[in-house]
Amino acid sequence: MKLDIIILAAGQGSRMYSNLPKVLHRVAGQPMLARVIGCARALSPHHIHVVVGYGAEEVKAVTQDDSIRWWYQAEQQGTGHAVQQALPGLQEDHAVLVLYGDVPLLAPATLQAVIRELPGKDLVLLSAELADPSGYGRIVRDAQGRVLRIAEEQDADPQTLGIREVNTGVLATRSALLKQWLAGIETGNAQGEYYLTDCIGLAVTGGYRVEAMVCENAEEVLGVNDKHQLMQAERICQRRTADQLMALGVTLLDPGRVDVRGDLVTGRDVVIDVNTVFEGNNCLGDRVSIGANSILVNTSVGNGTRIHPNCHIENAVIGSDCSLGPYARIRPGTRLADDVRIGNFVEIKKSDIRTGSKINHLSYVGDADVGEQVNVGAGVITCNYDGSRKHRTVIGNRVFVGSDTQLVAPVAIGDGATIGAGSTITKNAPGDTLTLARSKQVSIKHWKRPEKE
Ligand code: UD1
Numbered sequence: 001m002k003l004d005i006i007i008l009a010a011g012q013g014s015r016m017y018s019n020l021p022k023v024l025h026r027v028a029g030q031p032m033l034a035r036v037i038g039c040a041r042a043l044s045p046h047h048i049h050v051v052v053g054y055g056a057e058e059v060k061a062v063t064q065d066d067s068i069r070w071w072y073q074a075e076q077q078g079t080g081h082a083v084q085q086a087l088p089g090l091q092e093d094h095a096v097l098v099l100y101g102d103v104p105l106l107a108p109a110t111l112q113a114v115i116r117e118l119p120g121k122d123l124v125l126l127s128a129e130l131a132d133p134s135g136y137g138r139i140v141r142d143a144q145g146r147v148l149r150i151a152e153e154q155d156a157d158p159q160t161l162g163i164r165e166v167n168t169g170v171l172a173t174r175s176a177l178l179k180q181w182l183a184g185i186e187t188g189n190a191q192g193e194y195y196l197t198d199c200i201g202l203a204v205t206g207g208y209r210v211e212a213m214v215c216e217n218a219e220e221v222l223g224v225n226d227k228h229q230l231m232q233a234e235r236i237c238q239r240r241t242a243d244q245l246m247a248l249g250v251t252l253l254d255p256g257r258v259d260v261r262g263d264l265v266t267g268r269d270v271v272i273d274v275n276t277v278f279e280g281n282n283c284l285g286d287r288v289s290i291g292a293n294s295i296l297v298n299t300s301v302g303n304g305t306r307i308h309p310n311c312h313i314e315n316a317v318i319g320s321d322c323s324l325g326p327y328a329r330i331r332p333g334t335r336l337a338d339d340v341r342i343g344n345f346v347e348i349k350k351s352d353i354r355t356g357s358k359i360n361h362l363s364y365v366g367d368a369d370v371g372e373q374v375n376v377g378a379g380v381i382t383c384n385y386d387g388s389r390k391h392r393t394v395i396g397n398r399v400f401v402g403s404d405t406q407l408v409a410p411v412a413i414g415d416g417a418t419i420g421a422g423s424t425i426t427k428n429a430p431g432d433t434l435t436l437a438r439s440k441q442v443s444i445k446h447w448k449r450p451e452k453e
């Protein structure tokens, strides 16, 4: 049977106290809705339908996938009402799987198991046994253990609230049945909403075969309604990633103090110290070590490179056997070749630094091409900005730039040149030559310091 998937994502998420639509809050760097869509896609459905409402345009921008069918729920009158919006898009003879955009950690295999039950049943729910069921709808069963209905927390009596089996929001059925049950739900409940979950009671009283499948891994079904649950989802996700990294042989000094917000690809014998953050797509070669408190964003690091503590590296390509930091800032568009050394309090932006070059102390190098085996002294600055435009600095191979030099771009320094310390270089400097641009030192022999009276 062909499968249609409906994802509910129209709610504001009032318990988040945020202007951002709830499903756009991120877990491990990815909006919750993008995770749910990704999981849905893994099931290769006929169509994915997403119901949007609050912040609809912002929510739709979460994916570029134009095969998704969007449905608009102008007023958020409940989960049942939300599903109704997508009904015109369903094929009568298809299976339907409903997912909630705020349940971000489900695994495709879990959903596949739910769908596999469907041929023998009319409605299959995914439930979970939770130590603390508060906030979730409870699965009410009869003495024989057969599902009777779902009781929402706000409508439940104290005895029902004691039930620890909860509704995860995952529901599979056939589209013709779903249409029929949804036509029968009403708003006579504590929240005055059309509850999707009322379909279960209707199916049972209608004599249909209803099953609640208990999810073995309760972590997967966490629903995110507030910032505490968002934090829980984040921690679960980070713990999973840390476990995967360690399983691949990565040494994590503390798996609780590494955050991967995106994809991290690692080679052999990688060591990652504490309080490190990886955002976007990062790739670490063999024997790379990342020092404590470092942040890498969309960066690749070559074999054997050491990132010392407290570095911030963004959109950069770092070669092999380099050494960076402590306290280095590498900004977008930087490419370091192999054996490059970038020391403390050095900022590099949109520059190419070739093999074997060193910029070890307190420098700013921006919009520069730096050749091989160059030594840039302490406190050197490329003056790349004239107030309206950026200009490039080109430094040849084997150049020595003395400390506290300003290179006023556009400017070029020839191969093998030496620039004397403290120079302000405004014109091109020839190769294999010493260039100085500083006032001459004088000593005044008979000068006397004024004396106090
Ligand atoms: C819901 C379930 C509850 C279940 C829990 C699992 C209902 C009535 N309750 O409660 O049984 O235990 O999820 O996490 O279904 N939405 C819309 N339009 C609306 C209302 C909601 O699209 O009019 C979307 C929300 O954006 C959200 C999802 O549906 O992504 C669930 O809504 P939410 O308000 O979070 O329901 P819960 O109170 O968590």
Ligand code: MG
Residues within 6 Å of the ligand: 102, 223, 224, 225
């Ligand atoms: Mg919810």
